[in-house]
Amino acid sequence: xxxxxxxxxxxxxxxxxxxxxxxxxxxxxxxxxxxxxxxxxxxxxxxxxxxxxxxxxxxxxxxxxxxxxxxxxxxxxxxxxxxxxxxxxxxxxxxxxxxxxxxxxxxxxxxxxxxxxxxxxxxxxxxxxxxxxxxxxxxxxxxxxxxxxxxxxxxxxxxxxxxxxxxxxxxxxxxxxxxxxxxxxxxxxxxxxxxxxxxxxxxxxxxxxxxxxxxxxxxxxxxxxxxxxxxxxxxxxxxxxxxxxxxxxxxxxxxxxxxxxxxxxxxxxxxxxxxxxxxxxxxxxxxxxxxxxxxxxxxxxxxxxxxxxxxxxxxxxxxxxxxxxxxxxxxxxxxxxxxxxxxxxxxxxxxxxxxxxxxxxxxxxxxxxxxxxxxxxxxxxxxxxxxxxxxxxxxxxxxxxxxxxxxxxxxxxxxxxxxxxxxx
Ligand code: ADP
Ligand code: ASP
Ligand code: MG
Numbered sequence: 001x002x003x004x005x006x007x008x009x010x011x012x013x014x015x016x017x018x019x020x021x022x023x024x025x026x027x028x029x030x031x032x033x034x035x036x037x038x039x040x041x042x043x044x045x046x047x048x049x050x051x052x053x054x055x056x057x058x059x060x061x062x063x064x065x066x067x068x069x070x071x072x073x074x075x076x077x078x079x080x081x082x083x084x085x086x087x088x089x090x091x092x093x094x095x096x097x098x099x100x101x102x103x104x105x106x107x108x109x110x111x112x113x114x115x116x117x118x119x120x121x122x123x124x125x126x127x128x129x130x131x132x133x134x135x136x137x138x139x140x141x142x143x144x145x146x147x148x149x150x151x152x153x154x155x156x157x158x159x160x161x162x163x164x165x166x167x168x169x170x171x172x173x174x175x176x177x178x179x180x181x182x183x184x185x186x187x188x189x190x191x192x193x194x195x196x197x198x199x200x201x202x203x204x205x206x207x208x209x210x211x212x213x214x215x216x217x218x219x220x221x222x223x224x225x226x227x228x229x230x231x232x233x234x235x236x237x238x239x240x241x242x243x244x245x246x247x248x249x250x251x252x253x254x255x256x257x258x259x260x261x262x263x264x265x266x267x268x269x270x271x272x273x274x275x276x277x278x279x280x281x282x283x284x285x286x287x288x289x290x291x292x293x294x295x296x297x298x299x300x301x302x303x304x305x306x307x308x309x310x311x312x313x314x315x316x317x318x319x320x321x322x323x324x325x326x327x328x329x330x331x332x333x334x335x336x337x338x339x340x341x342x343x344x345x346x347x348x349x350x351x352x353x354x355x356x357x358x359x360x361x362x363x364x365x366x367x368x369x370x371x372x373x374x375x376x377x378x379x380x381x382x383x384x385x386x387x388x389x390x391x392x393x394x395x396x397x398x399x400x401x402x403x404x405x406x407x408x409x410x411x412x413x414x415x416x417x418x419x420x421x422x423x424x
């Protein structure tokens with residue numbers, strides 16, 4: 001008998017009817033003879049609603065903390081219990097476990113905890129007794145502090161992958177509100193096409209670029225532990241997208257040049273103006289930024305003007321981290337010696353991804369020309385071996401994604417179906 005891990009996202013369990021529908025699907029899988037472990041997210045937009053509530057109580061609430069994790073994990077606590085009840089009422093046996101009961105041990109970083117080990121003894125026991133195990137997604141437990149943690153927004157995907165790895169499951173199925181991984185977000189590009197198979201390397205770049213269909217850490221974890229992911233819709237029985245590691249799979253298939261376009265509106269840009277252009281300044285600035293706990297994404301340093309010996313350094317980071325970084329930098333203004341700080345939260349990021357970039361010249365020229373033809377100005381550029389990212393004005397980002405998608409001939413013949421969810 002093999003073990004299958006199935007993860008259901010918020011839009012798949014948005015209301016009572018959806019929970020019953022998902023329960024039916026899980027019972028059918030169990031009846032086919034496999035052991036089933038289910039990881040579930042909070043219902044619909046519950047997590048966002050709980051966050052809104054917290055901000056209504058404390059407007060200047062820090063972005064993460066112990067109480068916030070206590071609050072947010074309540075969302076998954078509700079859906080896991082309801083799902084177990086629904087399955088039992090349909091004649092199969094099920095039992096739900098919190099993250100800590102399922103042995104999801106993490107470090108103590110509230111709001112962005114990393115998994116340190118998974119000891120799913122109780123989950124195994126339940127399977128041995130013929131039960132379906134339902135596990136609270138997103139939630140972990142730190143042994144030292146004895147506190148509940150969360151893995152970061154979208155982290156239920158990572159809970160599922162970690163369990164699949166610990167249980168040596170055959171496959172980890174990620175059920176969501178679209179039919180798989182597409183060449184772009186189907187909510188933004190209706191002509192986006194479903195991708196049948198994608199390498200974990202490319203999926204990682206898409207996820208890091210903002211394609212929230214998979215939590216980027218889940219892709220990283222799956223790659224490291226050799227877990228095959230199947231992203232599919234909980235609303236149909238069609239096959240979705242397989243995320244695989246070509247080295248492990250021994251694949252010799254030639255990859256498409258460009259696999260997709262991701263976009264992200266969650267970042268802000270900070271510019272440190274008039275920085276002395278001497279060795280050590282960048283190190284000093286980014287030490288301050290790191291000490292403020294920020295995750296910097298793109299960095300651009302302009303050439304200094306010879307006459308002044310000063311330059312500007314710009315970087316992007318998650319919007320909610322900008323406040324504390326600006327404050328930290330400002331308090332070191334005199335000793336770093338910069339002139340001023342600028343903050344811009346009206347930026348958008350587009351990432352073009354494809355392993356074929358390694359061997360194809362002219363990809364950037366084609367990207368920049370598509371944007372130029374559409375009158376879209378590029379504010380920052382960064383590249384990796386298989387990705388080119390650009391920053392645009394936020395209100396031009398959707399246009400940018402569409403024109404780039406067309407320019408690389410990614411458009412399909414039919415409109416993609418979005419089955420549920422609000423896109424929040
Ligand atoms: P879940 O609640 O199931 O975890 P998410 O909202 O986290 O679902 O992720 C699914 C959403 O990801 C889709 O509804 C879609 O709008 C968005 N998305 C962004 N980029 C892509 C992409 N390249 N392929 C598929 N979906 C994408
Ligand atoms: N409910 C959490 C969130 O909305 C975790 C998840 O859905 O993966 O971020
Ligand atoms: Mg998700």
